Amino acid sequence: MKRRWISIITASVLAVSMLAGCGGQQTADTAENAAEESAGEVSETEESGEDNLTKSKAIDWQSATDNAGNPLFIDTLIPEAPERPEDPDALPETDELHWYDFEYPYAQVEKLEQPESPADGCIGKKIILLSNGDHPYHTAYVEATQQACEIFGMEVEVMSANWDANIQTQQVDQAINEHPDLIIYKPVDQETSVTHLRKMYDAGIPVIGSNVMPSNEGFQYLLSFCGPADWDQSKLMAEYMAEQAGYEGGYCVITHNPGGSAYYARAYGVITKLAEIAPDMVCLDIQSPGTDSAENVKQVVSDWITKYGDELKVIFTSETTVQATGSIEACEAAGRSDILIGGIDNSEIALNYIQEGKLTCGTNQPPMQDGALPVLLAAKWFNGEEIDDYVFMAPAVINADNVEDYLPAQW
Amino acid sequence: MKKKSGLEYIGKFGTYMIVLFLLIAGCLVSDKFLSLTNLVNILDAVSYLGILASGMALVTYCGQSVDLSTPSTIAVASFVSILTLKFGMFPMLFCTLASGVLIGALNGLVIGKFRINTVVWTLAMSFVFAGLIRVVFGSANIYPKEGNVELFEQISRYRVFGFIPLGVIVMVLLMAVLHIFISRSRIGRQFKLVGCSEEVAKYSGINVLKIIVLSFVGSGIAAAVTGLFIASLSISACYNYGTGYEFRAITAVVLSGMVLDGGRGSIAGVFGGVLAIGLLNNIMTLLGLNSFLQNVVTGIVFIVIVWFTNYTTKKLEALNG
Numbered sequence: 001m002k003r004r005w006i007s008i009i010t011a012s013v014l015a016v017s018m019l020a021g022c023g024g025q026q027t028a029d030t031a032e033n034a035a036e037e038s039a040g041e042v043s044e045t046e047e048s049g050e051d052n053l054t055k056s057k058a059i060d061w062q063s064a065t066d067n068a069g070n071p072l073f074i075d076t077l078i079p080e081a082p083e084r085p086e087d088p089d090a091l092p093e094t095d096e097l098h099w100y101d102f103e104y105p106y107a108q109v110e111k112l113e114q115p116e117s118p119a120d121g122c123i124g125k126k127i128i129l130l131s132n133g134d135h136p137y138h139t140a141y142v143e144a145t146q147q148a149c150e151i152f153g154m155e156v157e158v159m160s161a162n163w164d165a166n167i168q169t170q171q172v173d174q175a176i177n178e179h180p181d182l183i184i185y186k187p188v189d190q191e192t193s194v195t196h197l198r199k200m201y202d203a204g205i206p207v208i209g210s211n212v213m214p215s216n217e218g219f220q221y222l223l224s225f226c227g228p229a230d231w232d233q234s235k236l237m238a239e240y241m242a243e244q245a246g247y248e249g250g251y252c253v254i255t256h257n258p259g260g261s262a263y264y265a266r267a268y269g270v271i272t273k274l275a276e277i278a279p280d281m282v283c284l285d286i287q288s289p290g291t292d293s294a295e296n297v298k299q300v301v302s303d304w305i306t307k308y309g310d311e312l313k314v315i316f317t318s319e320t321t322v323q324a325t326g327s328i329e330a331c332e333a334a335g336r337s338d339i340l341i342g343g344i345d346n347s348e349i350a351l352n353y354i355q356e357g358k359l360t361c362g363t364n365q366p367p368m369q370d371g372a373l374p375v376l377l378a379a380k381w382f383n384g385e386e387i388d389d390y391v392f393m394a395p396a397v398i399n400a401d402n403v404e405d406y407l408p409a410q411w
Numbered sequence: 412m413k414k415k416s417g418l419e420y421i422g423k424f425g426t427y428m429i430v431l432f433l434l435i436a437g438c439l440v441s442d443k444f445l446s447l448t449n450l451v452n453i454l455d456a457v458s459y460l461g462i463l464a465s466g467m468a469l470v471t472y473c474g475q476s477v478d479l480s481t482p483s484t485i486a487v488a489s490f491v492s493i494l495t496l497k498f499g500m501f502p503m504l505f506c507t508l509a510s511g512v513l514i515g516a517l518n519g520l521v522i523g524k525f526r527i528n529t530v531v532w533t534l535a536m537s538f539v540f541a542g543l544i545r546v547v548f549g550s551a552n553i554y555p556k557e558g559n560v561e562l563f564e565q566i567s568r569y570r571v572f573g574f575i576p577l578g579v580i581v582m583v584l585l586m587a588v589l590h591i592f593i594s595r596s597r598i599g600r601q602f603k604l605v606g607c608s609e610e611v612a613k614y615s616g617i618n619v620l621k622i623i624v625l626s627f628v629g630s631g632i633a634a635a636v637t638g639l640f641i642a643s644l645s646i647s648a649c650y651n652y653g654t655g656y657e658f659r660a661i662t663a664v665v666l667s668g669m670v671l672d673g674g675r676g677s678i679a680g681v682f683g684g685v686l687a688i689g690l691l692n693n694i695m696t697l698l699g700l701n702s703f704l705q706n707v708v709t710g711i712v713f714i715v716i717v718w719f720t721n722y723t724t725k726k727l728e729a730l731n732g
Contacts, residue, residue, distance in 0.1 A: 134550030136649060258703075288702035292654045294644050299456030299689075303696035306449045307441065321552070325645055329568070333455070333576070334448065348554060349647060411552065 056121030056153070056383050061376065064151050066368040068408050072148065073376050074369045075394040077229060081107035093268065094275035101216065102264045103231045106390055109219040115206045118181075119384025123153035125181040127378060130171055130196075132186045132212060133163035136321075136347070137367045140411040141211065144371030145184070152379040165192040172196045176203045181382070182223075183207045184374045189259055190215040197221035206381070210374040213261040223381065226373045226391040230262055233344060233363040233395035234269030234316075240361050240397045241314055241342040242278040249313025250284040252304050254327070256318035257291055266318035266344050284308050289326075291319055297326025298333075305334045312336075317343035320350030320362050328358045346398055348409035355403055364396040368410050425723070426667050426683030429716065433690040441697045449693070451575065457689035458578035459637050461682065463656055464663040465586050466633020468681045469626040470529075471664050472593065474606035474673025475522065478627065480533040481634040481660065483540035484514045485653030488638025490544060493648045496558035503558070507639050508632055514540070515631020519624030544650040552647045566643035578640055582685075585633070590678035602626065606673030662713060663688055668720055675724075 064072040081104040085091060091098040100107075129145055131138055142158055149156040159175065161168035165188045175183055176199060183200055185207050187193035193214035200207045201221040209218070209225040219225065245251075253270060256262040267286060274281045285304060289296040297317075304312055315331075317323035320343035331339045340360045343350060353359035370393060377387045398406050437444035463481060470478045488507050495506040518536060522529050544550075555563055569577045593599040604612040605622045613619050634653070641652050666684030669676025691712060695705045 134545055134650070136550065136552040139549050139551040255702075285696075285699060286701065287696070290655070292651060293641075293656070295456065295459050295641070298644075299452070299692060300696055302449075302452040302456060303693055306443050306446070306452065306693075307697050307699075309443075321645065321647070321649075329644065330452075332568075333452070333570075348552070349645070352646075 052121035052123055053119065053383060054121075056123045056379070059122075059152055059379075061148075061151050061379070064148070064372075066144065066366070067410065068406070070366075070406075072144065072151075072369060072372045074366070076226070076373070076391045077232075077394050078388050079104070079229070079390055079392060084108065094272055096268075096272035096276070099231075099264060099268050099272065102261070102268070105213055105216040105261075106219040106225065109216060111222070111389065112201065112220050114223050115204060117381050117384045120382070122379035122382035124155075125378075125382050126155045126157070126178075127182050127184060127375070128175045128178065128180040129156055129158045129184045130168065130175060130186060131158060131160045132168070132188045134160055136411040137345070138186075140367035141371035144368035145375055147368075148372040148375035152375060154375070154379070156375075161188050163188055165189050168192065168196065172199055176200060176205065180205065182378050184210050184378070185214075186211045187214050187218075190218070190261070193218045208374045208377055211370055222389075224374075224377050224387050224389055224391065226377060227393070228365045228370060229392035229395050230265035230344075231269045232392070233365060234266045235273040236395050236397055237316070237342050237344060237361060237363050238270040238273035239277060240399065241316065241340060242274055242281060244340055244360055245278075245281065245314050247278040248280040250282045250308055250311040251314035251316060252284050252301075252308075252312060253286045254297060254300070254315070254317045254323050255286060255288045258288060262318060263288075267316075270316050281314070284312060289323075291322050294322045294326040294329065297323050298330045299326075301327045301330035302334065305330065305336055305339075312339060314340045314342070317341065319343060320345050320347050320353070320359070324350060324353060324359055324362075328353060332358075346406055346409065347411055351398070351403055351407060351409045354398060354400055357400060360399065362398045364398055364406060365393070366406075366410055369393055423668075423677075423680075425716075425719070426680050426687060429666070429687045430683050430690065433687060433694060437690060437694050437697070440694055444694075444697065451579070453686075453689040453693050454579045454582075455576045456692070457685045458576060458582045459640050460656065460659050460663060460688065461582035461685040462578070462585055462633050462640070463637045464633075464660040464681050464685055465582070465589050465678055466630040467657075467660045468664050468667070468669060468676070468678055469589070469593075469602070469629040471669050471671060472606050472673060472676060473602045473622055473626045474609065475623060475626060476529045476671055476673075477657070477661050477664075478518065478533050478630045478634075479530060479657055480514060480518055480536040480540070481630065481637075481657045482653030482655075483537040483544075484511055484631055484634035485638035485641060485656060486544055486648070486650050487514065487540050488635035489642035489645075489648035489652050490548070490553065491635075492563075492639050492642045493553055493555045496555050496560070496563055498558070500559060500562060503563075504639075508635050511631035511633070511635025511638075512628055513631070514634075515628035516624055518631070519627030520620075522627070523620040523623035541650055548650070550650055552649045554647045560646070563643055564646055567640050568643075581636065581640075583682075585636075586678050586682045589629075590682075593678055598622070598625070603674055606675075608674075659688070662709075665720075666713070666716055670720070670724065 066072050084100050085097045088098050088100040146156055159171040161171055168188045183205055194217045197218045206223045209222045211227045253267050255267040271283055287300050289300045315327050317327055324343040327341050342361045344363045345365045346362050350359060350362040354362060380387050443449055467478055488510050491510045492503055492507040495503045518533055521527055522532055571580055601617045601622050605619055609619050642648050663684040664681055666687050667676055667680035
C-alpha cells in the first residue's frame with residue numbers, strides 16, 4: 001500500500017515538474033492590466049465619441065525606452081535579395097551566393113493571400129506569443145514584448161515551448177482555440193514550423209514570425225517576418241575583425257547549434273565575407289562544440305592553439321556567453337593574448353569582456369528591441385498601415401570605443 | 412587459467428589499455444601531442460567532468476544505476492554560489508556544498524527507503540529543480556555583484572605553480588581519496604556488497620539505506636563542486652549550466668569498466684575513462700575532424716567498449732562457473 005502511494009506521489013511530482021519546467025505559460029499581468037485599462041479607455045473613448053483607431057494611432061511609441069534608456073524601437077532594414085544563381089550548390093562555399101537559399105529563404109516564396117487588416121486600432125487587441133524556449137536572451141525578449149504591448153494597449157499571452165517541438169505543436173492548437181487577434185511565432189525548429197504556420201493560416205489568424213526563421217515554405221503563411229539580421233551582423237563582424245587583424249592570418253570559427261538558421265548565418269556569413277575582403281585570411285577549422293558548456297569550447301580552442309600555434313590569429317564565436325568565455329579562457333591559459341576573438345550578440349558577459357579588452361568585438365543584437373519589433377508591426381497592421389514582408393534590426397559592431405553606449409546590458 | 416587471468420587483467424586495466432592506445436595514436440597524429448601544455452590542456456578540459464563522474468561512480472558502484480539529477484544539482488549549486496558570495500568565500504563554499512548534500516540526501520533517502528526506480532526519481536528531481544530555478548529566476552542569467560568576485564573568478568582560473576589548473580588538482584585529489592575510500596575502507600567494502608546484492612548485504616547486517624544515502628550524497632557534493640567551477644568559469648549562473656554533463660559522466664563511468672548493475676569497477680578506472688574521453692576529443696580535433704564526425708567516432712568507441720566489457724564479464728562468469 002505504502003509503495004502504491006509512493007508511486008502515485010512520484011508520478012505526481014514528475015507530472016507537476018514537467019509542467020513547471022516545460023511548456024511554461026505566462027500571462028503578462030501588466031499587459032492584461034493595461035489591456036483592461038485600455039478596454040476601459042476604449043469604452044470611455046466611445047462614450048466621448050472618439051474613435052479607437054484615432055487613439056491607437058496617437059500612441060507615442062517612438063519615445064519608449066528600454067532598461068538602458070535606449071529607444072525600444074530601433075532602426076530597421078528592409079532586405080533586398082539579389083538575383084538567385086541558377087545552381088547555388090555549384091558555387092564554392094566561400095561564395096556568398098552558394099548560401100543564397102539560406103540567406104534569402106523568403107526570396108523565392110510567393111506569399112499566400114493574407115487576412116485583411118481590421119483597421120480599427122490596436123488598443124484592446126489580444127496577441128499570443130508562441131516562444132521557442134527559455135534562455136536569458138528570450139527572457140529579455142519576452143519582457144520587451146510585454147512592455148511594447150502595454151504601450152500599445154494590447155493584451156499578450158506568452159507560451160514557451162521549452163525547446164520542444166511537440167510542446168509547441170500543442171501550444172499552436174491551444175493558441176488557435178483561444179482565437180487571438182494575432183500570433184507572434186518563434187519556431188522551435190524549422191521542420192515543424194510549416195505545419196504550425198499552415199494550421200494558424202487555415203484558422204484565419206494572422207501570424208508574424210520573429211527571431212528565428214521558419215523553413216522556406218513557411219514564409220508563405222506569414223503576414224511579416226522580423227528579427228536579427230544574422231547574415232548582416234556576422235558579415236559586419238568579419239569586416240571589423242579583418243581590419244583589426246590587418247587582413248591576414250589564420251582564423252577558426254565556432255558555429256551555433258546545428259538545425260537553426262543561426263548555424264549557417266553566423267559561420268558562413270564570416271567565411272564568405274572574409275573570402276571577399278581578406279583573401280589572405282585562411283579558415284583553419286570550423287567546430288560545433290555547442291552553446292551549453294564553456295568547458296567544451298575551451299577544450300576545442302586549446303586544441304586549436306596546440307595544432308595551429310602562431311598560425312591562429314582570430315577566433316569567431318557565434319554567441320558571447322559560453323563560447324566567448326571558453327575561447328578567452330583557453331587563450332589566456334595558453335598565454336595567447338594576441339589572438340583576437342569576436343562574437344555575435346551583446347550579453348552582459350560580452351560587454352564586460354569588451355571593456356576588459358578580452359573580447360575584440362561583439363554585435364548589437366538587442367533582445368528587447370527584437371521582442372518589441374513584432375509588436376510594433378502588429379500595432380501598425382491593426383491600425384490599417386502597410387507593413388513590410390521582411391523587417392530586420394539594423395546590426396552594429398560593439399567594440400572598446402563604443403561599448404559604453406550599450407550599457408547596461410539587457411541580458 | 413591463463414585465459415581467466417588475461418580476462419581479469421583486461422577487466423581491471425582495460426581502460427588504461429585504451430588510454431595507452433590513444434597516447435600512441437596521439438603521438439602519431441601530431442608532434443605537439445606529447446607537449447606538456449597539450450597534456451595539461453587535456454586534463455584541464457576533462458577536470459569538471461572527472462569531478463562529476465567520480466561522484467556519479469559512487470551511485471553506480473553501489474548498484475543504483477545512475478544519478479540523472481546532476482544537471483539540476485549543478486545549476487542549483489551555481490545559483491547558490493553566486494547568491495551567497497556576498498556573505499564571504501567560506502559561507503559561499505559551505506552553502507554550495509550543502510546544496511549538493513541536501514539534494515543527494517533527499518535522493519538517497521527516497522530511493523533507499525521506498526525502493527523507487529533510480530532513473531525515474533532522479534529524472535523527476537532534475538525536472539523539479541530545473542523548473543523551480545526557472546520559476547524563481549525566469550531563465551535569466553545572474554551575475555555576481557557583491558562579495559569577492561575576483562577571488563570567485565580565480566576558482567576556475569587559478570593555476571597551482573602557475574601551471575596546473577585548480578580543477579585538475581581537485582579532480583585528482585577527489586579521485587585518489589574516493590579510490591582509497593572505496594577499495595580500502597570498511598564502508599567502501601559495504602558499498603561493493605550493496606552493489607553486488609542488496610539482499611546479501613542486508614542479511615549481513617549492513618545498513619543498506621545508509622550506504623545508498625551516502626552514495627547519493629557523494630554524487631550531490633561532486634555535482635555541487637562542478638557547479639561551483641562552472642559558475643566561476645562563466646562568472647554567472649544559469650538554469651542550463653549542467654545540461655549534457657550527466658550523459659558525459661555516464662560515458663566516463665561506463666568506459667571505466669564499471670558495470671551499471673553495481674559492485675564492479677574502481678574509481679581509478681573512472682579516471683582512466685575520463686582520460687580516454689579527453690584524449691579522444693583532443694586527437695580528433697588535432698586530426699581536423701568536424702564536430703559531427705567526432706560524435707560518430709565517440710559513439711562507435713563507446714559501443715565497442717561497452718560490448719567488450721560485457722563480453723569479458725560474461726566470459727569471466729562462464730570460466731568461474
